[in-house]
Amino acid sequence: MIDDLPNSDVAAYRRSMQILADLDVSVVHPGHGHSFDRARLRELADAYLRRRASG
Known part of the structure; x- marks a missing residue:
């Protein structure tokens, strides 16, 4: 997970990751790679x- 590029908004990225962690889903289909579960x-x-x- 890349958040150190110029103009990255780390606080927004952290909020997004918290939202993703709290989602009630059974299967995740990422933009690349294999699907995986909520765990x-x-x-x-x-x-x-x-x-x-x-840090």
Whole structure:
């Protein structure tokens, strides 16, 4: 997850990741790669939010 490009809005990205983590879905179809379940979506979003909280 890339949020360090010029003009990136990290606060907006964090809000989006929280929204994604809270979605009640069963299957996620990303723009690339294989589909995955809600548990994996939550795992990815939570990992990002933890990394941003720690620095």
